[in-house]
Amino acid sequence: MIRALLIRRFWLLGSNITSSVVLSFLFPMIIFIFINLSFRRVLVNAVYDIDFDTWIYPSMVMLVSVLSIIPSIFRDLFDLRIHKKVLTYLSLTPYSKSFLISSFLFVSLIEGIIMALVSLLLYSFIIPYPFTLIETLSFFFYLSIMIIFLGNIFITLSILSDKSATFFISIFIIVFFILFGSGLVISLDFFPLSINNILSIVPIAMIVSAMQSYLFSGFINWTITLIPILFSSVLLIINSILLRNKLRQ
Amino acid sequence: MEASITLKKVGKLIDDKTIVAGLTFGIERGSLVAIIGANDTGKSILLKLLSGFEKPDYGNIFIHGFDMQKRKKKTRQLIGFVPHETDLDPWLSIEQNIRFSSLLYNVSDNDYNDRLDLFSNSLNIKEYLGEISSRVSYGIQKRAMLVRALIHNPEILVLDEPTGFMDAPSVRLTWDLLKKLKGEKSIIYVSNTLTEVEQAHDRILVFKDGKIIMDGNLDKLLESTLDYHQFQIEFENLNDELYRTLSNITTVVSPNKIDNVFHFYGRDRSVFFDIVKAASESLMIDLSVKKLGLIDLMDSEFAGGGLD
Numbered sequence: 036m037i038r039a040l041l042i043r044r045f046w047l048l049g050s051n052i053t054s055s056v057v058l059s060f061l062f063p064m065i066i067f068i069f070i071n072l073s074f075r076r077v078l079v080n081a082v083y084d085i086d087f088d089t090w091i092y093p094s095m096v097m098l099v100s101v102l103s104i105i106p107s108i109f110r111d112l113f114d115l116r117i118h119k120k121v122l123t124y125l126s127l128t129p130y131s132k133s134f135l136i137s138s139f140l141f142v143s144l145i146e147g148i149i150m151a152l153v154s155l156l157l158y159s160f161i162i163p164y165p166f167t168l169i170e171t172l173s174f175f176f177y178l179s180i181m182i183i184f185l186g187n188i189f190i191t192l193s194i195l196s197d198k199s200a201t202f203f204i205s206i207f208i209i210v211f212f213i214l215f216g217s218g219l220v221i222s223l224d225f226f227p228l229s230i231n232n233i234l235s236i237v238p239i240a241m242i243v244s245a246m247q248s249y250l251f252s253g254f255i256n257w258t259i260t261l262i263p264i265l266f267s268s269v270l271l272i273i274n275s276i277l278l279r280n281k282l283r284q
Numbered sequence: 285m286e287a288s289i290t291l292k293k294v295g296k297l298i299d300d301k302t303i304v305a306g307l308t309f310g311i312e313r314g315s316l317v318a319i320i321g322a323n324d325t326g327k328s329i330l331l332k333l334l335s336g337f338e339k340p341d342y343g344n345i346f347i348h349g350f351d352m353q354k355r356k357k358k359t360r361q362l363i364g365f366v367p368h369e370t371d372l373d374p375w376l377s378i379e380q381n382i383r384f385s386s387l388l389y390n391v392s393d394n395d396y397n398d399r400l401d402l403f404s405n406s407l408n409i410k411e412y413l414g415e416i417s418s419r420v421s422y423g424i425q426k427r428a429m430l431v432r433a434l435i436h437n438p439e440i441l442v443l444d445e446p447t448g449f450m451d452a453p454s455v456r457l458t459w460d461l462l463k464k465l466k467g468e469k470s471i472i473y474v475s476n477t478l479t480e481v482e483q484a485h486d487r488i489l490v491f492k493d494g495k496i497i498m499d500g501n502l503d504k505l506l507e508s509t510l511d512y513h514q515f516q517i518e519f520e521n522l523n524d525e526l527y528r529t530l531s532n533i534t535t536v537v538s539p540n541k542i543d544n545v546f547h548f549y550g551r552d553r554s555v556f557f558d559i560v561k562a563a564s565e566s567l568m569i570d571l572s573v574k575k576l577g578l579i580d581l582m583d584s585e586f587a588g589g590g591l592d
Contacts, residue, residue, distance in 0.1 A: 120370075123371060131356075131357075284337070
């Protein structure tokens with residue numbers, strides 16, 4: 036199934052090759068302009084004495100990567116579901132719902148990683164690359180956790196929403212949270228302590244914190260690395276049940 | 285004959301309304317079975333249950349002896365389903381849609397090419413394979429869906445309105461193919477086109493209120509019409525008085541009129557002479573008598589009220 040979904044994704048990109056390529060390059064540049072250039076002025080003091088470009092580099096790549104998986108999940112699990120196309124046919128194939136959800140997540144992971152590589156390539160022409168090979172690999176490890184976790188959240192929303200307005204408003208809230216409440220762009224230390232305490236136990240913030248902890252101090256925090264993985268596993272099971280119930284199978 | 289599909293007390297409720305009510309029946313391997321009935325009687329839901337599209341609220345469905353709920357992976361491999369509405373990926377070409385299905389079912393490249401060639405030729409869609417599916421007509425999409433359902437060589441075909449949206453030549457091609465496949469595959473289909481059902485069936489299941497009310501081949505089903513014939517007599521002027529007179533003849537059953545045409549059922553042709561006597565002063569323009577068919581059997585007033 037994974038092979039079938041990957042080939043299908045490739046066909047879909049191929050059928051809109053011009054817009055796909057243009058957006059693949061345009062999107063990282065938009066993120067660079069609105070995240071790097073604007074926040075460079077706002078956040079005058081770099082956090083923890085880390086150079087601003089170094090701080091913001093993985094955040095920009097992660098943003099490009101996780102936001103780029105929304106369209107394919109929206110299409111496959113919301114748009115085609117409410118229009119009774121493809122997904123219902125997929126659900127009749129000899130695979131379990133959990134395998135179906137895992138396959139969608141795997142395809143999103145590949146797509147997200149490709150977008151991350153494209154944005155890394157683009158940014159390398161603009162700002163100096165600050166990380167070693169090991170740090171880069173660890174970044175991709177945390178990026179994968181983030182894609183799987185947020186992919187699961189996007190899938191949950193796609194299955195639960197029956198109207199596009201509901202889906203998009205929910206996505207907007209989550210994107211807003213990723214931008215400003217996860218520590219990805221603005222460190223949680225800027226928030227009042229009580230808010231900081233609440234935000235830091237949200238799995239998205241945990242992944243960001245674990246990534247920054249390793250990239251900027253070389254310390255691996257296993258607790259906040261493993262908790263989001265555990266959450267993702269639970270969400271995968273929940274999504275399988277939700278999909279089964281939604282399709283009345 | 286060995287059973288291909290067996291239902292044991294299968295029921296389906298939607299919002300506490302019984303859609304399928306405790307069905308128990310079997311379908312022989314290699315047979316062509318038509319399911320007919322009025323709209324909203326649960327025919328399509330029954331097909332969805334048989335294809336695994338929906339699960340029953342109670343009872344069991346066995347596909348080649350395997351319980352559908354317990355052996356999903358095995359049973360789904362055995363079924364090819366074509367829903368009523370087109371469900372192809374609108375942004376992929378017809379061929380990509382079919383190829384996608386073959387990849388999902390792990391069909392080898394050789395088998396895929398052979399089957400695509402065979403079925404796309406049979407259904408005459410070869411020239412459309414490269415077209416984006418949303419840009420071709422529904423009739424072509426429906427034929428492509430049939431090829432897609434056949435690409436993994438299922439032993440059971442479950443088809444909801446197999447010739448829906450199709451023009452006359454496509455309908456003929458589709459039935460030619462399905463009749464060729466009969467025997468090799470079990471084919472269960474729902475259709476509202478009763479003339480097609482009369483031509484293509486080993487068995488007809490008549491569905492009403494979630495239950496099978498008649499089961500058998502066309503001759504067996506028409507036995508219940510007790511040799512009635514359908515008469516249509518066109519008068520120059522069929523006024524209300526004449527209509528009342530004719531309707532009151534005891535051998536005339538279920539009379540009605542459309543403009544100047546008097547329509548009724550009668551057990552033997554002698555009823556015509558009763559009409560001639562009663563309407564001796566009126567000018568008759570045209571007459572037709574025909575043996576009853578499925579359409580008459582399914583006519584709601586006729587089937588609901590009966591003839592006797």
